[in-house]
Amino acid sequence: MLTFWDLLFFLKKSYFFENRIETFAVSVVIIIKKTIKMKKTKQYVGLSLFAAVGLFLIAADHADAPAVTGNASDITDVYAFQGQDSNNLVFVVNSQGLLSPSATAMASFNENVLTEINIDNNNDNVEDLVIQAIKRGNKMYFFGPVAPGTAGTSSTIKTSAASGSVDISQYGQAPVIATNNGMKFFAGPRDDPFFFDLNQYKAILAGTATGFNNPGTDTFAGTNVLSTVIEVPKTALGTSSTVNVWVETKQKQ
Amino acid sequence: MKTYKYKVIAAVILTSLSLVSCNDNDDNQVIDYGPDFSGTYVQKDQMARPAINTVFVASGTPKDNFNMTTPSMMAASYQSVFESRLLALNPGYTTNALGQTAAQFTGLLATDVLNVSKTATTTFFDGTNVLTGRTLADDVIDVELLLIFGGPSGTSNAELTSDHVNANDKAFTLSFPYLASAW
Structure with a gap:
């Protein structure tokens, strides 16, 4: 095709x-x-x-999951790493992949889509803590880390655990960063940090190529995503030495 | 004239009393000038390790179903699906560079969570640390290709074990928010 x-x-x-x-x-x-x-x-x-x-x-059709492809719920990548301050962990959630520069200014977060970072700190793969992010007006609001009301696929926003908010950064402008109680927040367009010769991989799967090219062609070069970045003190995530992390997007009913 | 004055004062007092009582009624209403965060939110998408759903789950409805499965239930539902997919991608699979059999490797991958260390270096794989996080610069695709196609010593199927795209097209920043500015 x-x-x-x-x-x-x-x-x-x-x-x-x-x-x-x-x-x-x-x-x-x-x-x-x-x-x-x-x-x-x-x-x-x-x-x-x-x-x-x-x-x-x-x-943006590369993931082929019909319910989310090409809409605000579509998570493209998740990153979790130690921050510049080694006492902190950083969580990055990217959505709406393969935005061209000319499409980026028009792309926006959706007020009906909740982003939820799930953190399991006793290795049973059930979330013990969540960090929630959702857009209202021109801001992104953050809640947690806090124990979820109920674990699993249905959530309410933990308004009693509000942790901060940040103005959503505009395309072409310097990033707006908010800091509150040792946490840092960012929401807005960024370069897609992912790199992969996806087209060649697809060609291999389709049988029209037998291997990758050297050098390859980064399918994601020159494209943007909408990023939500949260830095949080490790001490807020429990006392375990490792955590299991996954991210969900949830649609308001 | 005096009587009229008293009438006015009485009227003013009565009026103010009624205003006070109106004010009492107002207190019964909840006035919240902040945003509304009420309602129930139901899962649409889910992700942890890169490209797992993309590579190991069939297109269409199976991908949506995987996105709705909680991680604690994934291994039971998806280990055998992933193993079949792995052996379809690489019929010659024996073990990988981590020494994992097809069942062991797909058992690990089928529970799609990102393991993150709070004490060690955080990386998908840096030659020493394995699955202790995911940084922006990690070449996660090469790691996955190597484990899927590279065999026990990482040297099999050389044309499939790297896409030869080894870094991002823009430099990351050392400080928050770490990602490069948009193109």
Whole structure:
């Protein structure tokens, strides 16, 4: 199947080697502008924009889980590592992958999607603590680490354990960082830190290639994600020497 | 004239009393000027180790189902599914560089949680530490490819054990929020 990425690869090869997605997006915009001139009706502008958005949604289709692909619930990556201050752990949750630079300013967190970092500190793979993040207005609000009301796939927001909030950073602006009770908070667009020649992997699985290229091509180069980053003192996560971590997105009913 | 004055004063007192009683009624209402965080939130997506659902679970409904399975229930439901998938990807699998059999390796992967150390170096794999976290710079795909395709010494299927994309396309920062600015 000819995907957006195949098309992009073709464009890169043939005309726009350096400018990649941006150039492609610009060309889409040019097509839209031409359409406006030709038709001069709002309907056609709407249709063209819809088509452009559709292309980007197809681009983000790599995970193939139908319920979340291409929407605000789609987690692209989770990171957990020791902070610059070695007394802290950092949690990074990325969503809405493969955002082109021109699509990034328009991408936004969803007020009906709760992000929940689950922390198991007695190795039974059931969460003992959660850190919750959710957007309201132009801010991201954070709760916990706190014991969840109930473990599992259904959650309420632990409003009694509010831990801070941060203004959502805008595309092209310096990151807004909030600090409260030893925790740090960030929410907004960032470069996607993930790197992988996903297209070659797909070609191998499809039987059209027998191995990776050297050098490979980073499918995620030049693309952005919406990041939520939380730094928390290790002491707030219990007394165990290791924890098990996973992240969920949950939709308001 | 005097009587009129008293009437006015009485009216004012009565009015103010009624206003006070109105105010009492207002106190019964909860006035909250903060955001509303009420309601129940039900799971849509779930993730821990990179690319596990992508690689080991079949497309479509099975991927959605995996996203709805709590980690404590995953091993029972998915170890055999993952083992079949592993052997389909690499029919010649014996053990990997960690010495794990197909059953042991997929038993570890099927419970999709990220193990994170609070005392040691945090990394997916750095040559010494294994699965003690995940930093931004970790080449997690090469680690997974090596364990899936590399055999007991990591030297089998050389064309499949690295995608030869070894680093991000933008440098990370030493301080919070650590991720590079958007393109």
